[in-house]
Amino acid sequence: MSLTNGLKTDRLDLIRSHLYANGFSSIQDIADAVGASLATVRRDLQVLQEAGAIDRVHGGARIAEGTSVELAFQEREKRQLAAKRAIAAHAYELLSPRTAIFLDAGTTVLQLAKLIRINPIPLRIFTNGLIVAQEFINVPNLEVVLVGGQLRSENASLVGPQAEAMLESIWFDQLFLGASAISNDGAIYSVDSAEASVNRKMLARSNSKFVLTDSTKFGTTATYKVAPLSEAKLITDDGLSNEWRTQLEKAGVETLFADQGAKS
Template structure:
């Protein structure tokens, strides 16, 4: 087993058991105590685990199971989200076709599109984003139907997914509740995760918009692996050692 695979398995075991001893890890992974202790040291430095006497436990910051409301999330790191959205807007060119999901940072991007006069085709499942984008008369705007989640005011479910699969776009701009190398993008709601996954698959280029607080956090449902991501735009609060992990996977990481 390669070291990276072994460390991923350690995190998986801790997610399932919350805590585990070094001896149990040695027996399960068929590795020496010295190897396991080196792995635990690295994972602790990455913020994924917390060392305990004789073992480790999952970091208190890595398992996101509860989802705050859209309006609670909107007020967090607002200045950082606006800077991220402004940098994302710079990537959009005239006559691009883009898809936006229902994140709070993508909502900031929707506002910038709506305030501009750039001609675009935009697809979104966010009722709030659609309202903002519609202010730009040069946008050909498509909203997808489905059940509206009151927590995010986004459409989800089979109707939304069936609608999205009828489109191919140049660029996707996706938010996330959590992002890690092992689990990729994650969100607390399965229906939201399904929509994000389809959006990532329908785009030629995927840009993830997340502030630094979303890194090394894992929510309940996986939305897509990091192999689907071309670019991440985040803020300067992201620590260098975390950034370096993503650069090793040829993902362009922009801090603003």
């Protein structure tokens, strides 16, 4: 590859990254972001459009609709980010070297995966999350196993009978599980039946179980029940209401509170 082509490839990557981070952008905004002329950006956008990576719309561009799943996951990842990072930091302190852990596909658990990538310790990691697994590419001291199954695009996770059959033959020292909702009945809920089913199997195959979820998920509802929250220990942020704290105490749920201020 020539130097010129290399620079062009880098610029195309910059344009894609800018559109991922900012959504629809005008040609001028893109030119300012990547340090190129308007004419150059127009040519680059044509190349990206022909490759199916972007859509040209209304004097600017956006990521192509076909990548909306990744974008949706990224948007969920950004919500309550300070709380998620604080929860993940608390969970990281509970890890023990040379143990087998399972990380589910949730966005809070993803923050734990990012911490493990930055500060790796010897672990055998199992996950059904594609984006979670990507965090561990070329990271030393980790043995990583991606659980197979049917792809659930909405969460970039692998679910279904094949995933559950694989889980049936493995035992985990620790499970770190996210939650779509914690309903007023004190149970974990999911928006997807297959996700709920594979989550139940994770719980059944783990010694120490931790639910990682921020305080905004409490008092919300989703369709499919996973399990009572009392089946696991809970790690949440210090923004949880006093009413919920009392309810959890009465239900005997061991709860660990992460300080958002310390990790924001």
